[in-house]
Amino acid sequence: MILRCLLAALVLGGCVQSGTSTDDPARQSASWSWALPFYFPTPKVPSDNPMSEAKFQLGRALFYEVRLSGNGQQSCASCHEQGKAFTDGRAVATGSTGEHTPRNAQNLANVAWHSTYTWANPALVTLERQMEVPLFAEHPVEMGVNDQNKATVLARFQADRDYVQRFAEVFPGEPIGFSQIIKAIATFQRGLISAASKYDQYLQGKAALSAAELRGKDLFFGEQAECFHCHGSFNFNDQVVHAGSGLAEALFHNTGLYNIDGKGGFPEPNRGLFELSGVPRDMGMFRAPSLRNVALTAPYMHDGSIATLEEALDFYAAGGREIKTGPHRGDGRLNPFKSDLIVRIQLNEQDKANIVAFLKTLTDEKFINDQRFADPRRSK
């Protein structure tokens, strides 16, 4: 230190500085601050729906609000439970009228960075647009809001003095409408940050991984298991958009889960991008989900047809799935539209156990227990 000061004082009058300073104005504003690790990019927030704490808290209340469904029986949280990393533990979700959706409810951790939403819809690029699906969808019914009951649903909030006050604070001069409800819930969802898993602690030098977890990490990010090709981002997926993004890439993959007709067919109405495009090569193409908290989000795949992490690894190691009996009979490994990334992988049982051990380090206990994300009516 003495020598350093002497040198600096002698040579440059002590004006030399050392260190790195960064300033990202998009991470902080008067009304919101993103508390993110250094390896998380700054989220992209629509200019017409900026973040604020009051809006986040309003969205939180609405997220857990059963009065938001047509029959007053279901809330967003019915299919997105905090303790299950905002999934529901079922193969496919059940709507407010008891109707099953064809797909598995997705986890909501770090959804702010997804470039598309739902399992296979490249057109849904904002949370605001995505939310119209569960709110207003009729085939199947989820929240069950429709033209006949819209006014009734809104009247529930317009008659609630607390909500009236909070909406007026967050959206001054605007009526209580679905546009405002959607913006508030989207703000809450953008604030659902999972960045305190054991792996995050490891990245920040605050925790050590066990030998098995480290070996699993190396396999995950290595060319042997190749998981990272589709799950290699900070969010453990391959669809990431952020405040600095230029053109956001939206990748979808056919993993060889089905091949019901020997020509690559997937069972209706779960045929991936094909459902929207009708283009044959889009058959079975789905978004790779984020693997954060993956140990809590079973069952897996777009239709919840794989029950455990171990089975999921067996499926990828085999390069697809062969179903020998039943209506979905067929060898997905031979699906002609299967991604080139899904090939048979040489993994022994220890390798698989190590990868599972690593995947479990992505569980964020703070995230699933954080009272800030919990039902405000029940939170401590």
Place this chain on the structure above:
Amino acid sequence: MKNLLMISASLILAAANSALAHDGPHDDEGAATEIHLLSNVRYLSAESAWPSALPVLAASQEDLRGMRYGGSGLAWQQRWLQDLSSHVVLAYDDHEQGMAVDHAAFFYHAGATQWTLGRQSPLLASGGLSTWALPELWLNTVLGDDHWHEDGLALRYGTSAVIGHAGVFRGAGLPGAESALWSTGLEWQDGPWHISGHAAYVAEVKRSLGSDAHTGHSHAGQATGCAQLIDCFAGDTLLMRANARWQGDQFWLHGAASWQKQDGQLESTLAKVNYQGELAGFALEGGVSINTELSLALRHEQMAIHHQLSGVNAAQIASKNGIANSDEWPRQTGVRLAWQAHPAHLLALELYQTHINGESNRMAMLQWQMNDRLY
């Protein structure tokens, strides 16, 4: 390390005669043609790689351990007219692992003025401490381990006490330079004192941050796909060096300060952010001539690194490019024992202790320099 010390001792005892550096023409009024055989053979032994990865943009990935031959080759000096001469050096380049044209320049003298046209070393390159076998930490960080060559025109004007110089060069020596390098400087000498200051400026630098400092013998490289595929720095670069030397009959003392400032943008795949970076280097050297053949010197170098990024994803871009944490002062202390028992041969042993990124590294380097006139 023990073996190396034994080897060095035996080499020192067995060697004969001295060496010269090969930069610049030799003034021999009597000879029209001179051809010299040059060697600069070095062997670096270290506990871990040198240089360690520093928190600087596009930190060099090159490990200089083992044998190095860079600078070994042939030098041809030709006096064409009384005031016109040329100097060509064809030497081995460690990075390219082949021979390369180190120098190829014409010198024209007109009174106190000297013009140099062609490939040469900018005076700023030699503006630091005296030449040791291991490159200066600051210079190595800025340029990578290579001789600094530039193609261009330099003017030098001097009186007995003061020399000024200015030059314009292609800028190929500075990694990523896409426009001319302008340089200038002033030197003052009075008795045992010598003080100098040099500066160089490149207005347009575009440099890939994913690759090594080098892109071959010439450092300038193509940076394509910036912000789409790779991260790049785009901006300007200012280099400044100052040094003061006192040379007594037996002792010498030498201090130097070097400074690089980069100002522009980091064009990352994550976003474009404003960037200002500084790399300061300080060095002190003290030495003693034990007798006419042996000298002993001690050198201490220290650097300060500063980065400032502002814009979307600034922290992540800093992390991605290895500059998120630069709050450390890399330092290196060395001792050099040189034996010049013959005018054409020099043997040196250098021992170092470095402290970079919180890790220490002990090193030893042997050097054999030769400058033997063949013709």
